[in-house]
Amino acid sequence: MSSFNIFNIAGSGMNAQNLRLNLIASNISNANSVSSSIDETYKSRQPVFAAQLKDIIDQKNKTSGVDILGVVESQAPPVMEYSPNHPMANEQGYIFKPNVNTVEEMANMMSASRSYQNNVEVLNTAKELMMQTLRMGQ
Amino acid sequence: MAINFDKALGLHPQALMLREKRAEVLASNLANADTPGYKARDMDFQAILKQQSQTNSGILETTHSGHLLPDQYQLSGELLYRTPQQASLDGNTVEDQIEQAKYGENAVQYQASLRFINGRFSGLLSAIKGE
Numbered sequence: 001m002s003s004f005n006i007f008n009i010a011g012s013g014m015n016a017q018n019l020r021l022n023l024i025a026s027n028i029s030n031a032n033s034v035s036s037s038i039d040e041t042y043k044s045r046q047p048v049f050a051a052q053l054k055d056i057i058d059q060k061n062k063t064s065g066v067d068i069l070g071v072v073e074s075q076a077p078p079v080m081e082y083s084p085n086h087p088m089a090n091e092q093g094y095i096f097k098p099n100v101n102t103v104e105e106m107a108n109m110m111s112a113s114r115s116y117q118n119n120v121e122v123l124n125t126a127k128e129l130m131m132q133t134l135r136m137g138q
Numbered sequence: 139m140a141i142n143f144d145k146a147l148g149l150h151p152q153a154l155m156l157r158e159k160r161a162e163v164l165a166s167n168l169a170n171a172d173t174p175g176y177k178a179r180d181m182d183f184q185a186i187l188k189q190q191s192q193t194n195s196g197i198l199e200t201t202h203s204g205h206l207l208p209d210q211y212q213l214s215g216e217l218l219y220r221t222p223q224q225a226s227l228d229g230n231t232v233e234d235q236i237e238q239a240k241y242g243e244n245a246v247q248y249q250a251s252l253r254f255i256n257g258r259f260s261g262l263l264s265a266i267k268g269e
Binding site for chain 1: 161162165171172173179234241
């Protein structure tokens with residue numbers, strides 16, 4: 001039955017938003033992970049979403065869910081800070097802080113949770129409609 | 139056959155299937171609300187249903203697997219692209235509030251079609267029972 005496709009679509013959307021929320025949690029919790037070299041510093045991670053175009057190209061159906069293409073690390077330079085008394089400071093007295101912008105991540109988190117809620121709402125409505133359809137003629 | 143379901147139910151089963159299809163399209167819009175470059179889509183319900191009801195009377199018989207049905211019989215119709223009220227930088231044209239409103243509207247209309255069908259069925263049932 002084709003209307004189960006709604007469940008797949010909303011499910012893929014929820015899956016994508018769930019990954020986004022996970023990455024945001026990882027970014028925020030590591031926002032203060034200090035290290036002593038650029039390479040060891042935690043870098044902000046962001047998901048890359050794309051529409052599932054395969055089914056459209058195959059002409060199976062014209063709707064598409066969300067694909068997760070992967071996770072990219074932000075290329076912004078880490079924050080360098082001169083604090084010679086810090087236990088993690090290198091020979092020159094510098095420490096490196098991750099390039100995580102916590103304000104940005106918080107805004108991102110709210111957007112992700114709203115999108116997730118949207119998908120849950122779609123799922124609930126579709127389920128309700130299907131239950132009513134199953135009761136048809138009774 | 140005394141009772142012809144196609145005649146008894148009228149256009150409503152087709153409307154129901156179209157509503158279901160539209161719900162799918164809108165769900166895919168909402169799921170892709172954060173996908174860069176995704177273009178929101180929708181269907182012109184009235185036009186497709188009108189086309190459906192006009193062509194319904196004379197569906198050609200297919201006797202060979204190579205025979206193709208005209209597009210309108212596949213009940214998918216042509217999907218159009220929505221014009222966004224406010225363009226966004228990443229090329230995504232989904233606007234959550236509009237899609238949600240349309241989805242809710244579509245759900246109510248689906249229920250309306252369902253209720254019509256149910257009404258027809260209970261009418262048939264009482265005719266059969268003769269009470």
